[in-house]
Amino acid sequence: MEKRHTIEFYKKLGLKITPQRLAILEYLENNRDHPSAEDIYNALKDRFPSMSFATVYNTLEVLMEKGLVKELGIDSSKKRFDPVVHTHHHFICKKCGRILDVERNFEITIPPELKDCDIVDFQVVFSGFCPNCKNK
Amino acid sequence: MEKRHTIEFYKKLGLKITPQRLAILEYLENNRDHPSAEDIYNALKDRFPSMSFATVYNTLEVLMEKGLVKELGIDSSKKRFDPVVHTHHHFICKKCGRILDVERNFEITIPPELKDCDIVDFQVVFSGFCPNCKNK
DNA sequence: CTAATTGCAAAAATTTTGCAGGACT
DNA sequence: AGTCCTGCAAAATTTTTGCAATTAG
Numbered sequence A, B: 001m002e003k004r005h006t007i008e009f010y011k012k013l014g015l016k017i018t019p020q021r022l023a024i025l026e027y028l029e030n031n032r033d034h035p036s037a038e039d040i041y042n043a044l045k046d047r048f049p050s051m052s053f054a055t056v057y058n059t060l061e062v063l064m065e066k067g068l069v070k071e072l073g074i075d076s077s078k079k080r081f082d083p084v085v086h087t088h089h090h091f092i093c094k095k096c097g098r099i100l101d102v103e104r105n106f107e108i109t110i111p112p113e114l115k116d117c118d119i120v121d122f123q124v125v126f127s128g129f130c131p132n133c134k135n136k
Numbered sequence C: 001c002t003a004a005t006t007g008c009a010a011a012a013a014t015t016t017t018g019c020a021g022g023a024c025t
Numbered sequence D: 001a002g003t004c005c006t007g008c009a010a011a012a013t014t015t016t017t018g019c020a021a022t023t024a025g
Helices: A007-012 A019-028 A037-044 A053-065 B007-012 B019-028 B037-044 B053-065
Strands: A070-072 A080-082 A089-093 A099-102 A118-129 B070-072 B080-082 B089-093 B099-102 B118-129
Touching (some): A019 A037, A037 A053, A053 A070, B007 B019, B019 B037, B019 B053
Parallel strands (some): A089 A118, B089 B118
Antiparallel strands (some): A089 A099, A118 B118, B070 B080, B089 B099
């Protein structure tokens, strides 16, 4: 897969490169855990003890504006972020909250009751219990 | 449609009937706005000035345990609740947050990458702009 | 009478914001 | 140099919790 969260890519967008942002980019690159803001913060605070939530949220905000990250509303307890922005689908574990990717093409036609809406996107969300949780 | 949020139904589940709960039941009955806890609280505080969030959340909790209400993880800014629990799908407006029901049967087979998961449910979430917001 | 429920208020958890100082181009 | 970014702390939102008083069955 092509690297997208790179310095070059970032510079092209006219964004300033800071060590904190680079670390966030690096953390997100190819990340498939659908981290929350706190996950990102926790993952980086060792290397950047001064890292603040403001920076994490600010960077995520910028990345979302540039289309490099999507906010997920799948986990009702907190926002999760997905650096994989092409259309794909998800599974969420009702017990541990783990979110898995589902890379599949579902043939879905716009339903008639939404004919007056401007549909931008759709996604399928499966829910249930992940392999780790299903036998407990 | 059969009434489900009735006193009889509620009593059968062994739950105590209080005026507050009745008001919440009545508010939810046939509600298609996918209200948040605050929406419910606001809708009822005139009639029940002493109504508290504890009661709203507590009642929703109980209703969820009994399978009469589902928590939606569609609106990433807050939890929304749906008194319509049979399988159906949704559209959310990216601008105003309105959630519309989509009553359709999508033919979706469990994808291979989830073969080791215990899938309980799935739903399709469309997003975009509702009729009110799409031309602004 | 007993156990469940309410309301209040405090706390917890998550996200947003203002602003001064600092870093990037 | 000028603008954007960071970090801190405070605030705003949403949700949860403990507990005493009340109420339903």
